[in-house]
Amino acid sequence: MAPSLHDDPIDDSISAAAPPLPQMPPIKVTIVGSGNWGSVAAKLIASNTLKLSSFHDEVRMWVFEETLPTGEKLTEVINNTNENVKYLPGIKLGKNVVADPDIENAVRDATMLVFVTPHQFMEGICKRLMGKIRSDAEAISLIKGMEVKRDGPCMISSLISEHLGISCCVLMGANIANEIALEQFSEATVGYRKNKEIADKWVKLFHTSYFMVSCVQDVEGVELCGTLKNDSWMGWRWGTTQRFISGSKLIILCLYQAAIMRIGLREMKAFSKLLFPSVKDTTFFESCGVADLITTCLGGRNRRCAEAFAKNGGKRSFDELEAEMLQGQKLQGVSTAKEVHEVLSHRGWLENFPLFSTVHEICCGRLPPTAIVVFSELAPDQSRGESRI
Template identity: 50%
Template sequence: MKGHLAPNARAISLIKGLEITAEGTRLFSEEITRILNIPCAALSGANIANEVAMEKFCESTIGCQNMEDGMVFKKLFNTPYFRISVIQDHVGVQLCGALKNVVAVGAGLSDGLGHGSNTKAAIIRLGLMEMRKFGQTFFGDAVQTETFFESCGAADLITTCNGGRNRKVAEAFVQTGKPIEQLEEELLNGQKLQGTLTAQEVNEFLSARSMQKEFPLFNTVYRIIYEGLSPEAITAEI
């Protein structure tokens, strides 16, 4: 595609997440812009694929740098059952799509221990707070607080913590005692689990800045999955 696009072409990323290393973070939308030299927005939300395919009502969020571009994409994606909101925060939209998976692992650990809805609600709330804190601490004004209450934020977090693969595998991790790699083979046909990978990346990022203790839920999820900490710590350590 590079070199074959019109100068006024626009792109939109449907990838939920971002790359996090000890050195810093990299947004997929920024990579698309760098390679194709065109502006790139991002779409994310509580959009379970089979439900969207069945035309069950849901919402999704488009984050963009230019509202005019965002409204063009809204015209393309918006339907009576797929409602689009547009915000000028492409960074926050992608950040939510990555970090919610770490929280969902925590929710799955809680489910595996047999904790109830109250415990999961607490983990979701604490997770949302850490997601917002991460954004404000490391991205500053580039991330808007309101973004975390859009479909890409709170709504997608709730959906993922109740029905996603991250929750499912984390629950099995507690109940079976099997390593994550084995559960990926058995439950995901070998696909890699995003929540555990992101937890590892976030820990590397925070460790390089000596800030693990500032994000107790993220830190606890990492230690349970990778360092052998008891799953019971999901409530004791946060």
Template identity: 30%
Template structure:
């Protein structure tokens, strides 16, 4: 039986560990904090990030990464995108040389502008054929309560993608395989930025027409960037693109939408972070790196630019809306 190590005990890492365990995979979760690991091991609940959800008995937890990684054929990387590199430097020596590395992180690394699979390859030296990414409309609490959902596992090696697929397929969680790693990663990174924009609009009291317009135009600029990088348009029209985008932009469970809503209501960045209860809204940092990546490929991304300017340059949400509506009209 395959063993999986889930490195990261946040809400999505824990929810995905639950999926793996309920699919029959033995799972060890690595947690950064002793108290989180102890509570998971002793009470089978992650009270810090998924309170009220009972975890299966075949999940263990530890703060010892080497113990978590021992014998793991699937290594699930479930830490925030901007902390992935630093963590990987500590973990790499303990990772089995043939293990499949599965990224749940969604973002573009600040400074390097690398996708997460590229960061993994650079730090670990693993061949790209060993690196997979998972992306889809997968809000953690809904998955944890066994609400039906689909996802995409992308990997250049179809056999490894199928192995991961088998390790996490359940009656409520349906994984599809794909070879388009770039498309899945760009969709996952950009949707957090567009969700911030939707939250800002909602906080301003704007309705469903506005939200639908932001989602649609957000998908258009995400697709432009993805195609420029080599992604397949069909990927961005699927679960890892429009599916993830709709879920993240529409649900109150979305940290990025909720963060944006506080800003739209006139709250400060500090107030929005406090409302997130310490959890990371990936789009806040990704908007800057996604914007820089788009500029390097000469891809126009006006929504991403507006979100960056609100989060990092002091532009008000109302001013950002005015700039967007004042852009030159043109064919769709």
């Protein structure tokens, strides 16, 4: 028997037929951030708010104002053309996306806040928004990374919750933003803490026929998947780049590829569970876990930069290569590797994380990129029976 068919994966018939009750005004959504991924999020959400009567059509997007080379303001161009010409050129966001250069104005009426900025700006933004948002607002973070402080790492979702006094879900997955913008198939996972109803609202807001969203009750697990996969990916890239260079056969490469992905996934899971014992094993089987890691390894956007690093034997620094190849962007895995290393080192866990440790040593120039291929060292537990982590 073939699987049953579903014409429309989200059942919106009830909300479409019955208008919202007077005491439930349509939900207003604001996106805090308007880079590449933020603009794609705006497009996804704007297509859904138009269809779902429980949401206000308009999607407000806070844009860090810039003056373009033409002399025009970025917000004006977005509002006139429905296009973020700087960070997502060629893609119409939807006429109901309104770019707003005033962050306080942008968030004022929103009850659903989507945070999607570079992670180093979040603490400042949170401080600025304290007391400026509705008390019944809900947040979601699409931001990868964490803040490492003296008393331990702080996830971005916690930063938002603690500063703004609101609950915060996360959405992670294989966010190859330009491909999602072209409406190519992709997946993501929403992590929530307690309230499944709110998680379902986020799923509804993001899910489209080409962007498949599921949810799991595990905020930290989902968030750490998104954060740590970059660390695993760099190890994978260097491990397999060596093989590419040596011109080995494809089939041999596959065994290496699979083994490093597995070790990366194992360290991601072990690190997450040591930090947050509530993290569930099953989260790593979701889109945010194994699928995002495989996608990142096989097709990640910063591939060329990591490969160039390996081809130069680690002799040209990341700062140099990033400046040359990534037009001012940073290679996310490098800062993650440093943050993860700080935690591992501080807690005395380094020897249980040979892949993460080695990746950091390579990033710092203390080991060559070839260090990844030494498997008897990468998997010391394996050779002695059961894994310790």
